[in-house]
Amino acid sequence: MIRAALVDDATVIRGALAGMLREIEVVVAVSTAEELIARRLEVDVVVLDLHLVNRTQPDALQGVAAVQALVEAGYAVCVYSQEERRWVLAACIAAGARGVVSKAEPLDVAEQAFAEVAAGGSVVPAPVAGLIEVLVRRRSITLLGERQRQVLAGRARGLTYAEMAQQLHLSESTLRGYWHELIGTVSEHLQHTAPADIERALGLAPGDLLDAWPRSRS
Template identity: 30%
Template sequence: MIRVLIADDEPLIRAGITMILTSADDIEVVAEAANGREAVELAQRHRVDVALLDVQMPVLDGLAALDELSRTAPSVRVLIVTTFGARENVLRALRHGGAGFLLKDSAPVELIGAVRAAAAGQAYLSPLATRHVANTLAAGAGAGAAGRGEEARRRIALLSEREREVLALLGEGLSNADAGRRIHMSEATVKSYVSRILAKLECENRVQAALMARDAGLSD
Protein backbone atom coordinates (compact mmCIF):
# COMPACT_ATOMS: atom_id res chain seq x y z
CA MET A 1 0.00 0.00 0.00
CA ILE A 2 1.35 3.44 -0.97
CA ARG A 3 1.12 5.83 1.99
CA VAL A 4 0.38 9.38 0.84
CA LEU A 5 0.31 12.83 2.44
CA ILE A 6 -1.59 15.71 0.82
CA ALA A 7 -0.57 19.29 1.64
CA ASP A 8 -2.71 22.19 0.43
CA ASP A 9 -4.15 25.18 2.26
CA GLU A 10 -7.55 24.73 0.58
CA PRO A 11 -9.71 22.05 2.27
CA LEU A 12 -11.76 21.42 -0.87
CA ILE A 13 -8.61 20.73 -2.89
CA ARG A 14 -7.39 18.29 -0.26
CA ALA A 15 -10.76 16.56 -0.21
CA GLY A 16 -10.85 16.27 -4.00
CA ILE A 17 -7.36 14.81 -4.26
CA THR A 18 -8.10 12.42 -1.40
CA MET A 19 -11.24 11.20 -3.15
CA ILE A 20 -9.34 10.57 -6.37
CA LEU A 21 -6.41 8.77 -4.77
CA THR A 22 -8.48 6.59 -2.44
CA SER A 23 -10.40 5.30 -5.46
CA ALA A 24 -7.23 3.31 -6.21
CA ASP A 25 -6.96 0.13 -4.16
CA ASP A 26 -3.19 0.44 -3.72
CA ILE A 27 -3.10 4.02 -2.35
CA GLU A 28 -3.90 5.18 1.20
CA VAL A 29 -4.04 8.84 2.25
CA VAL A 30 -2.59 8.76 5.78
CA ALA A 31 -2.27 12.49 6.50
CA GLU A 32 -3.36 15.94 5.33
CA ALA A 33 -1.64 19.27 5.98
CA ALA A 34 -2.68 22.90 5.50
CA ASN A 35 0.85 24.32 5.29
CA GLY A 36 4.38 23.27 4.48
CA ARG A 37 5.62 23.12 8.07
CA GLU A 38 2.81 20.77 9.05
CA ALA A 39 3.49 18.71 5.93
CA VAL A 40 7.13 18.15 6.89
CA GLU A 41 6.19 17.08 10.43
CA LEU A 42 3.38 14.77 9.34
CA ALA A 43 5.39 13.18 6.55
CA GLN A 44 8.02 12.13 9.06
CA ARG A 45 5.50 11.06 11.74
CA HIS A 46 3.38 8.90 9.44
CA ARG A 47 6.23 7.29 7.48
CA VAL A 48 4.84 8.61 4.22
CA ASP A 49 5.93 7.13 0.89
CA VAL A 50 4.73 10.00 -1.33
CA ALA A 51 3.94 13.60 -0.36
CA LEU A 52 1.86 15.81 -2.64
CA LEU A 53 2.72 19.46 -1.97
CA ASP A 54 1.08 22.61 -3.28
CA VAL A 55 3.51 25.43 -4.13
CA GLN A 56 1.70 28.34 -2.49
CA MET A 57 1.02 27.57 1.17
CA PRO A 58 1.34 29.62 4.37
CA VAL A 59 4.09 29.25 6.99
CA LEU A 60 6.30 27.24 4.62
CA ASP A 61 5.59 26.98 0.91
CA GLY A 62 5.71 23.72 -1.01
CA LEU A 63 9.15 24.22 -2.53
CA ALA A 64 10.68 25.14 0.85
CA ALA A 65 8.97 22.07 2.36
CA LEU A 66 10.48 19.98 -0.45
CA ASP A 67 13.93 21.34 0.40
CA GLU A 68 13.48 20.40 4.06
CA LEU A 69 12.13 16.93 3.31
CA SER A 70 15.04 16.29 0.96
CA ARG A 71 17.38 16.93 3.89
CA THR A 72 15.47 15.35 6.77
CA ALA A 73 13.41 12.57 5.16
CA PRO A 74 15.04 11.64 1.83
CA SER A 75 12.99 8.46 1.55
CA VAL A 76 9.81 10.52 1.05
CA ARG A 77 9.09 11.01 -2.64
CA VAL A 78 7.67 14.49 -3.25
CA LEU A 79 5.30 15.46 -6.05
CA ILE A 80 4.59 19.16 -6.55
CA VAL A 81 0.89 19.54 -7.41
CA THR A 82 -0.16 23.10 -8.21
CA THR A 83 -2.01 25.51 -10.45
CA PHE A 84 1.23 27.40 -10.93
CA GLY A 85 3.27 26.01 -13.82
CA ALA A 86 6.03 28.60 -13.80
CA ARG A 87 9.25 27.27 -15.31
CA GLU A 88 11.36 28.26 -12.31
CA ASN A 89 9.09 26.20 -10.01
CA VAL A 90 9.47 23.12 -12.20
CA LEU A 91 13.24 23.39 -12.35
CA ARG A 92 13.64 24.11 -8.65
CA ALA A 93 11.45 21.14 -7.75
CA LEU A 94 13.60 18.85 -9.88
CA ARG A 95 16.90 20.31 -8.68
CA HIS A 96 15.94 19.80 -5.04
CA GLY A 97 15.00 16.18 -5.29
CA GLY A 98 11.34 16.34 -6.29
CA ALA A 99 9.92 13.17 -7.82
CA GLY A 100 7.76 15.13 -10.22
CA PHE A 101 5.51 18.03 -11.04
CA LEU A 102 1.92 18.10 -12.24
CA LEU A 103 -0.93 20.58 -12.39
CA LYS A 104 -4.20 20.48 -10.44
CA ASP A 105 -6.22 20.30 -13.64
CA SER A 106 -4.55 16.99 -14.52
CA ALA A 107 -6.89 14.08 -15.15
CA PRO A 108 -7.55 11.78 -12.15
CA VAL A 109 -5.84 8.88 -13.91
CA GLU A 110 -2.73 11.04 -14.37
CA LEU A 111 -2.67 11.92 -10.66
CA ILE A 112 -2.93 8.27 -9.65
CA GLY A 113 -0.29 7.30 -12.19
CA ALA A 114 2.07 10.01 -10.91
CA VAL A 115 1.76 8.74 -7.33
CA ARG A 116 2.44 5.18 -8.41
CA ALA A 117 5.43 6.28 -10.49
CA ALA A 118 6.87 8.31 -7.61
CA ALA A 119 6.43 5.41 -5.17
CA ALA A 120 8.26 3.16 -7.63
CA GLY A 121 11.21 5.56 -7.67
CA GLN A 122 10.47 6.98 -11.10
CA ALA A 123 10.33 10.65 -12.08
CA TYR A 124 7.01 12.01 -13.30
CA LEU A 125 6.52 15.24 -15.23
CA SER A 126 3.26 16.53 -16.64
CA PRO A 127 3.39 17.42 -20.35
CA LEU A 128 3.59 21.14 -19.44
CA ALA A 129 6.49 20.52 -17.08
CA THR A 130 8.25 18.46 -19.76
CA ARG A 131 7.88 21.36 -22.19
CA HIS A 132 9.23 23.87 -19.66
CA VAL A 133 12.31 21.78 -18.88
CA ALA A 134 13.02 21.01 -22.52
CA ASN A 135 12.68 24.66 -23.52
CA THR A 136 14.94 25.84 -20.72
CA LEU A 137 17.68 23.30 -21.37
CA ALA A 138 17.49 23.83 -25.11
CA ALA A 139 17.81 27.60 -24.65
CA GLY A 140 21.05 27.08 -22.75
CA ALA A 141 22.46 24.54 -25.16
CA GLY A 142 25.35 26.64 -26.39
CA ALA A 143 28.27 25.45 -28.46
CA GLY A 144 27.66 21.73 -28.02
CA ALA A 145 24.31 21.80 -29.83
CA ALA A 146 25.70 20.67 -33.21
CA GLY A 147 27.41 17.62 -31.73
CA ARG A 148 24.33 16.67 -29.75
CA GLY A 149 22.20 17.05 -32.86
CA GLU A 150 24.40 14.64 -34.81
CA GLU A 151 24.33 12.09 -31.98
CA ALA A 152 20.55 12.48 -31.57
CA ARG A 153 19.95 11.92 -35.29
CA ARG A 154 22.16 8.83 -35.24
CA ARG A 155 20.20 7.31 -32.36
CA ILE A 156 16.80 8.30 -33.72
CA ALA A 157 17.67 6.50 -36.97
CA LEU A 158 17.04 3.28 -35.01
CA LEU A 159 13.34 4.19 -34.70
CA SER A 160 10.57 3.29 -37.10
CA GLU A 161 8.74 6.07 -38.92
CA ARG A 162 5.79 5.80 -36.52
CA GLU A 163 8.09 5.88 -33.49
CA ARG A 164 9.74 9.05 -34.82
CA GLU A 165 6.31 10.58 -35.25
CA VAL A 166 5.43 9.82 -31.62
CA LEU A 167 8.84 11.08 -30.46
CA ALA A 168 8.25 14.40 -32.23
CA LEU A 169 5.04 14.82 -30.24
CA LEU A 170 6.93 14.09 -27.01
CA GLY A 171 9.25 16.90 -28.02
CA GLU A 172 6.23 19.20 -28.13
CA GLY A 173 5.37 18.16 -24.58
CA LEU A 174 2.12 16.40 -25.47
CA SER A 175 0.58 13.83 -23.14
CA ASN A 176 -0.09 10.31 -24.40
CA ALA A 177 -3.78 11.16 -24.78
CA ASP A 178 -3.11 14.38 -26.72
CA ALA A 179 -0.52 12.65 -28.92
CA GLY A 180 -3.02 9.90 -29.66
CA ARG A 181 -5.65 12.39 -30.72
CA ARG A 182 -3.14 14.15 -32.97
CA ILE A 183 -2.22 10.99 -34.88
CA HIS A 184 -5.46 9.01 -34.43
CA MET A 185 -4.03 6.41 -32.10
CA SER A 186 -5.34 5.11 -28.76
CA GLU A 187 -3.71 6.35 -25.57
CA ALA A 188 -2.68 2.80 -24.67
CA THR A 189 -0.99 2.37 -28.04
CA VAL A 190 0.88 5.64 -27.64
CA LYS A 191 2.03 4.50 -24.20
CA SER A 192 3.42 1.32 -25.73
CA TYR A 193 5.24 3.33 -28.38
CA VAL A 194 6.71 5.63 -25.72
CA SER A 195 8.04 2.65 -23.77
CA ARG A 196 9.72 1.25 -26.90
CA ILE A 197 11.14 4.66 -27.80
CA LEU A 198 12.67 5.15 -24.35
CA ALA A 199 14.21 1.67 -24.50
CA LYS A 200 15.66 2.12 -28.00
CA LEU A 201 17.05 5.57 -27.27
CA GLU A 202 18.28 4.52 -23.81
CA CYS A 203 16.41 7.43 -22.25
CA GLU A 204 15.29 7.27 -18.61
CA ASN A 205 12.23 9.49 -19.01
CA ARG A 206 10.13 11.63 -21.34
CA VAL A 207 12.22 14.74 -20.71
CA GLN A 208 15.36 13.10 -22.06
CA ALA A 209 13.43 11.84 -25.07
CA ALA A 210 11.92 15.30 -25.66
CA LEU A 211 15.38 16.87 -25.58
CA MET A 212 16.69 14.29 -28.05
CA ALA A 213 13.78 15.06 -30.38
CA ARG A 214 14.67 18.74 -30.24
CA ASP A 215 18.38 18.11 -30.73
CA ALA A 216 17.56 16.04 -33.81
CA GLY A 217 15.28 18.74 -35.21
CA LEU A 218 12.08 16.69 -34.90
CA SER A 219 10.39 19.36 -32.75
CA ASP A 220 10.57 23.15 -32.70
Protein backbone atom coordinates in the same frame (compact mmCIF):
# COMPACT_ATOMS: atom_id res chain seq x y z
CA MET B 1 -1.74 -0.03 -1.55
CA ILE B 2 0.32 3.11 -2.08
CA ARG B 3 0.61 5.24 1.05
CA ALA B 4 0.54 9.00 0.50
CA ALA B 5 0.71 12.16 2.54
CA LEU B 6 -1.16 15.24 1.37
CA VAL B 7 0.10 18.76 2.11
CA ASP B 8 -2.46 21.40 1.15
CA ASP B 9 -3.74 24.48 2.97
CA ALA B 10 -7.26 24.08 1.53
CA THR B 11 -9.48 22.26 4.02
CA VAL B 12 -11.78 21.06 1.23
CA ILE B 13 -8.91 19.47 -0.70
CA ARG B 14 -7.56 17.75 2.41
CA GLY B 15 -10.99 16.41 3.25
CA ALA B 16 -12.10 15.37 -0.22
CA LEU B 17 -9.08 14.04 -2.09
CA ALA B 18 -8.51 11.04 0.16
CA GLY B 19 -11.98 9.71 -0.57
CA MET B 20 -11.64 10.22 -4.33
CA LEU B 21 -8.44 8.25 -4.94
CA ARG B 22 -8.92 4.58 -5.79
CA GLU B 23 -5.47 3.01 -5.57
CA ILE B 24 -3.80 5.39 -3.12
CA GLU B 25 -4.38 5.61 0.62
CA VAL B 26 -3.91 9.10 2.05
CA VAL B 27 -2.64 8.27 5.53
CA VAL B 28 -2.23 11.88 6.62
CA ALA B 29 -3.43 15.25 5.31
CA VAL B 30 -1.82 18.37 6.77
CA SER B 31 -1.66 22.07 5.94
CA THR B 32 2.10 22.58 6.16
CA ALA B 33 5.27 20.79 5.16
CA GLU B 34 6.67 21.47 8.61
CA GLU B 35 3.89 19.47 10.27
CA LEU B 36 4.51 16.45 8.05
CA ILE B 37 8.26 16.57 8.64
CA ALA B 38 7.72 16.80 12.40
CA ARG B 39 5.53 13.66 12.35
CA ARG B 40 8.24 11.61 10.61
CA LEU B 41 5.69 9.37 8.94
CA GLU B 42 6.83 6.85 6.34
CA VAL B 43 4.90 7.22 3.08
CA ASP B 44 5.53 6.35 -0.55
CA VAL B 45 4.79 9.82 -1.93
CA VAL B 46 4.01 13.32 -0.68
CA VAL B 47 1.41 15.18 -2.72
CA LEU B 48 2.28 18.85 -2.26
CA ASP B 49 0.47 22.06 -3.12
CA LEU B 50 2.90 24.92 -3.73
CA HIS B 51 0.84 27.75 -2.23
CA LEU B 52 0.52 27.15 1.51
CA VAL B 53 0.70 30.63 3.07
CA ASN B 54 -2.61 32.08 4.21
CA ARG B 55 -4.03 34.20 7.02
CA THR B 56 -3.85 31.41 9.57
CA GLN B 57 -0.32 30.24 8.63
CA PRO B 58 1.51 33.29 7.27
CA ASP B 59 4.97 31.89 7.96
CA ALA B 60 4.54 28.42 6.45
CA LEU B 61 7.12 27.09 4.03
CA GLN B 62 5.76 27.04 0.52
CA GLY B 63 6.84 26.76 -3.09
CA VAL B 64 10.35 25.57 -3.81
CA ALA B 65 11.35 25.94 -0.15
CA ALA B 66 8.68 23.42 0.87
CA VAL B 67 9.77 21.02 -1.88
CA GLN B 68 13.38 21.25 -0.79
CA ALA B 69 12.58 20.73 2.89
CA LEU B 70 10.51 17.62 2.17
CA VAL B 71 13.15 16.17 -0.17
CA GLU B 72 15.85 16.75 2.42
CA ALA B 73 13.64 14.92 4.93
CA GLY B 74 13.72 11.90 2.62
CA TYR B 75 10.33 12.14 0.91
CA ALA B 76 9.44 11.52 -2.74
CA VAL B 77 7.52 14.65 -3.72
CA CYS B 78 4.89 15.12 -6.40
CA VAL B 79 3.80 18.74 -6.80
CA TYR B 80 0.02 19.09 -7.23
CA SER B 81 -0.79 22.72 -7.89
CA GLN B 82 -2.58 25.33 -9.96
CA GLU B 83 0.79 27.01 -10.59
CA GLU B 84 1.35 27.31 -14.35
CA ARG B 85 4.61 29.27 -14.67
CA ARG B 86 6.89 26.70 -16.22
CA TRP B 87 10.11 28.13 -14.78
CA VAL B 88 8.61 27.86 -11.28
CA LEU B 89 7.68 24.24 -11.95
CA ALA B 90 11.16 23.62 -13.35
CA ALA B 91 12.55 25.09 -10.12
CA CYS B 92 10.58 22.42 -8.23
CA ILE B 93 12.37 19.76 -10.29
CA ALA B 94 15.66 21.47 -9.49
CA ALA B 95 14.71 21.32 -5.80
CA GLY B 96 14.24 17.56 -6.05
CA ALA B 97 10.54 17.03 -6.83
CA ARG B 98 10.07 13.83 -8.82
CA GLY B 99 6.76 14.84 -10.32
CA VAL B 100 4.58 17.81 -11.25
CA VAL B 101 0.88 17.56 -12.06
CA SER B 102 -1.72 20.30 -12.47
CA LYS B 103 -4.88 20.41 -10.38
CA ALA B 104 -6.67 21.04 -13.67
CA GLU B 105 -5.90 17.49 -14.83
CA PRO B 106 -8.57 14.78 -14.51
CA LEU B 107 -8.33 12.93 -11.21
CA ASP B 108 -7.28 9.65 -12.81
CA VAL B 109 -4.36 11.42 -14.52
CA ALA B 110 -3.30 12.98 -11.22
CA GLU B 111 -3.55 9.66 -9.40
CA GLN B 112 -1.45 7.97 -12.08
CA ALA B 113 1.20 10.66 -11.59
CA PHE B 114 1.22 10.15 -7.82
CA ALA B 115 1.60 6.41 -8.33
CA GLU B 116 4.43 6.90 -10.83
CA VAL B 117 6.39 9.00 -8.34
CA ALA B 118 5.65 6.53 -5.54
CA ALA B 119 7.13 3.77 -7.71
CA GLY B 120 10.34 5.73 -8.22
CA GLY B 121 9.45 7.25 -11.58
CA SER B 122 9.35 10.83 -12.80
CA VAL B 123 6.42 12.88 -14.09
CA VAL B 124 7.00 16.23 -15.80
CA PRO B 125 4.36 18.03 -17.90
CA ALA B 126 5.06 18.92 -21.52
CA PRO B 127 5.55 22.69 -20.90
CA VAL B 128 8.31 21.98 -18.36
CA ALA B 129 9.86 19.37 -20.65
CA GLY B 130 9.79 22.05 -23.36
CA LEU B 131 11.64 24.45 -21.09
CA ILE B 132 14.27 21.80 -20.34
CA GLU B 133 14.58 21.19 -24.08
CA VAL B 134 15.26 24.91 -24.60
CA LEU B 135 18.04 24.74 -22.00
CA VAL B 136 19.51 21.72 -23.80
CA ARG B 137 19.23 23.37 -27.21
CA ARG B 138 20.94 26.52 -25.92
CA ARG B 139 23.67 24.39 -24.35
CA SER B 140 22.85 25.33 -20.77
CA ILE B 141 22.47 21.56 -20.18
CA THR B 142 25.01 19.40 -22.02
CA LEU B 143 25.02 16.14 -20.07
CA LEU B 144 22.31 14.19 -21.92
CA GLY B 145 22.85 11.24 -24.24
CA GLU B 146 21.24 10.93 -27.67
CA ARG B 147 18.43 8.63 -26.50
CA GLN B 148 17.66 10.94 -23.58
CA ARG B 149 17.46 13.88 -25.98
CA GLN B 150 15.04 11.93 -28.18
CA VAL B 151 12.82 11.10 -25.20
CA LEU B 152 12.95 14.72 -24.03
CA ALA B 153 11.90 15.95 -27.48
CA GLY B 154 8.98 13.52 -27.50
CA ARG B 155 7.79 14.42 -24.01
CA ALA B 156 8.10 18.14 -24.79
CA ARG B 157 5.67 17.57 -27.67
CA GLY B 158 3.22 15.65 -25.53
CA LEU B 159 3.91 12.21 -26.98
CA THR B 160 3.02 9.19 -24.86
CA TYR B 161 5.49 6.42 -24.12
CA ALA B 162 3.52 4.17 -26.48
CA GLU B 163 3.82 6.68 -29.32
CA MET B 164 7.54 7.15 -28.72
CA ALA B 165 8.04 3.38 -28.52
CA GLN B 166 6.63 3.03 -32.05
CA GLN B 167 8.80 5.84 -33.39
CA LEU B 168 12.06 4.81 -31.72
CA HIS B 169 11.51 1.01 -31.82
CA LEU B 170 12.16 0.70 -28.10
CA SER B 171 10.03 -0.68 -25.28
CA GLU B 172 7.99 1.64 -23.10
CA SER B 173 9.88 0.43 -20.02
CA THR B 174 13.18 1.35 -21.66
CA LEU B 175 11.88 4.81 -22.51
CA ARG B 176 10.64 5.30 -18.95
CA GLY B 177 14.12 4.40 -17.76
CA TYR B 178 15.69 7.01 -20.04
CA TRP B 179 13.19 9.60 -18.81
CA HIS B 180 13.84 8.81 -15.15
CA GLU B 181 17.60 9.08 -15.67
CA LEU B 182 17.12 12.30 -17.63
CA ILE B 183 15.12 14.00 -14.87
CA GLY B 184 17.69 12.96 -12.29
CA THR B 185 20.50 14.38 -14.42
CA VAL B 186 18.63 17.62 -15.10
CA SER B 187 17.68 18.05 -11.44
CA GLU B 188 21.29 17.55 -10.32
CA HIS B 189 22.56 19.98 -12.96
CA LEU B 190 20.01 22.70 -12.14
CA GLN B 191 20.74 22.46 -8.41
CA HIS B 192 24.29 23.62 -9.09
CA THR B 193 23.59 26.17 -11.82
CA ALA B 194 23.41 29.86 -10.96
CA PRO B 195 19.97 31.42 -11.52
CA ALA B 196 21.62 34.12 -13.65
CA ASP B 197 22.86 31.44 -16.08
CA ILE B 198 19.37 29.96 -16.37
CA GLU B 199 17.88 33.44 -16.87
CA ARG B 200 20.27 34.14 -19.74
CA ALA B 201 19.51 30.80 -21.38
CA LEU B 202 15.76 31.37 -21.14
CA GLY B 203 15.84 35.04 -22.08
CA LEU B 204 14.42 36.15 -18.72
CA ALA B 205 15.16 39.47 -17.09
CA PRO B 206 17.95 39.52 -14.47
CA GLY B 207 16.56 38.59 -11.07
CA ASP B 208 13.39 36.88 -12.38
CA LEU B 209 14.42 33.55 -10.83
CA LEU B 210 15.84 34.76 -7.54
CA ASP B 211 12.63 34.18 -5.55
CA ALA B 212 11.82 30.88 -7.28
CA TRP B 213 15.10 29.05 -7.71
CA PRO B 214 16.22 26.65 -4.96
CA ARG B 215 19.38 27.21 -3.01
CA SER B 216 22.15 24.73 -3.75
CA ARG B 217 22.27 21.77 -1.34
CA SER B 218 26.02 21.29 -1.89
